[in-house]
Amino acid sequence: MPEKLSKKTRVIDVGGVLLGGGHPVRVQSMTNTDTSDIATTLAQIKHLVEAGCEIVRVSVPDDDALAALPAIVKGAGVPVVADIHFNHKLAIGSLQAGAACVRINPGNIGGTEKTLAVVKAAKDLGAAIRIGVNSGSLERDLLDKYGVSAEALAESASRYSELLESADFRNYKVSIKASNVAMSVAANELFSAKSDVPLHIGITEAGTKRMGIIKSAVGIGALLLKGIGDTIRVSLTADPVDEIGAGFAILNAAGLRQSGVEVISCPTCARTKIDIITLAEKVEDMCAKIPRRLKVAVMGCVVNGPGEAREADFGIAGGVGEGLLFAKGEILKKLPEARLLDELMVLIKGSC
Ligand code: SF4
Numbered sequence: 001m002p003e004k005l006s007k008k009t010r011v012i013d014v015g016g017v018l019l020g021g022g023h024p025v026r027v028q029s030m031t032n033t034d035t036s037d038i039a040t041t042l043a044q045i046k047h048l049v050e051a052g053c054e055i056v057r058v059s060v061p062d063d064d065a066l067a068a069l070p071a072i073v074k075g076a077g078v079p080v081v082a083d084i085h086f087n088h089k090l091a092i093g094s095l096q097a098g099a100a101c102v103r104i105n106p107g108n109i110g111g112t113e114k115t116l117a118v119v120k121a122a123k124d125l126g127a128a129i130r131i132g133v134n135s136g137s138l139e140r141d142l143l144d145k146y147g148v149s150a151e152a153l154a155e156s157a158s159r160y161s162e163l164l165e166s167a168d169f170r171n172y173k174v175s176i177k178a179s180n181v182a183m184s185v186a187a188n189e190l191f192s193a194k195s196d197v198p199l200h201i202g203i204t205e206a207g208t209k210r211m212g213i214i215k216s217a218v219g220i221g222a223l224l225l226k227g228i229g230d231t232i233r234v235s236l237t238a239d240p241v242d243e244i245g246a247g248f249a250i251l252n253a254a255g256l257r258q259s260g261v262e263v264i265s266c267p268t269c270a271r272t273k274i275d276i277i278t279l280a281e282k283v284e285d286m287c288a289k290i291p292r293r294l295k296v297a298v299m300g301c302v303v304n305g306p307g308e309a310r311e312a313d314f315g316i317a318g319g320v321g322e323g324l325l326f327a328k329g330e331i332l333k334k335l336p337e338a339r340l341l342d343e344l345m346v347l348i349k350g351s352c
Pocket residue numbers: 266267268269270271272299300301302303304305308
């Protein structure tokens with residue numbers, strides 16, 4: 001499978017992070033702290049960046065949040081996107097405060113003139129804009145014409161895209177979101193077929209960690225496999241740090257941005273005589289910070305394990321009180337169960 005499947009979009013610059021045009025699909029998240037609380041917000045951003053977050057979005061709902069923005073931009077260590085609803089002055093203020101990008105929904109920012117005022121500020125300051133189209137705030141005429149649908153979402157996005165182009169502004173990306181996965185996917189496909197504007201993709205209001213990751217993996221994954229999507233956010237009702245891990249896992253599964261250790265493990269069956277579930281979780285935790293691209297297998301039985309995981313660089317297979325250490329399907333050693341994990345880690349670390 002090719003490492004890079006993305007459709008060629010135009011390249012945009014979000015505070016020095018390039019998006020689109022074959023650049024790696026960027027993973028982003030959003031803080032859920034009170035933005036006016038600078039220390040708490042920066043602490044959360046630090047955790048996000050440590051987890052791999054490449055662009056962070058913060059809400060700027062009022063003047064207190066706006067006042068905190070310069071310090072947040074300065075301390076973030078990654079480009080900051082200011083999330084604005086309803087108030088174009090907060091968008092302009094955020095750009096003046098150093099935000100690399102503002103996310104606006106032209107459908108609720110107060111009309112064409114106000115949208116263009118934000119565009120002018122972004123242009124003057126060399127910043128980017130994210131146009132966010134959402135199924136909850138579609139224009140009346142599009143709702144009359146199509147109802148809430150992929151067509152309405154895509155046409156709304158095209159409309160705003162044309163507005164920005166008419167102002168000779170090209171440093172923008174578009175997001176088209178609905179909580180309905182199929183509608184989100186169809187709307188992004190429709191827009192992408194007609195435009196080279198980079199797309200930020202995600203499923204809005206995806207839900208709690210379990211359902212949110214499943215919905216996002218289906219929706220984001222479906223688009224990524226068609227080469228659509230230049231940056232992603234996995235929206236979860238959870239700690240935003242979880243969004244980053246989930247984002248990279250989706251990219252990994254889609255064959256994009258492959259790095260780190262991929263742990264493969266068997267589903268277990270009646271042949272399993274050791275606690276593979278705990279063992280696989282431990283291996284995943286212990287390998288979480290290893291940057292080298294490796295496939296490591298944790299298999300439930302010595303009879304079929306090494307063969308079934310032939311494509312793994314290293315692996316263990318459990319037996320009764322003992323197990324096997326193997327590499328590329330070849331058995332290296334028989335070991336007591338208690339030593340399996342340690343010996344596997346010695347092998348992995350020795351190869352890095
Ligand atoms: S590797 Fe062994 S234990 Fe695991 S599913 Fe296959 S046969 Fe069952």
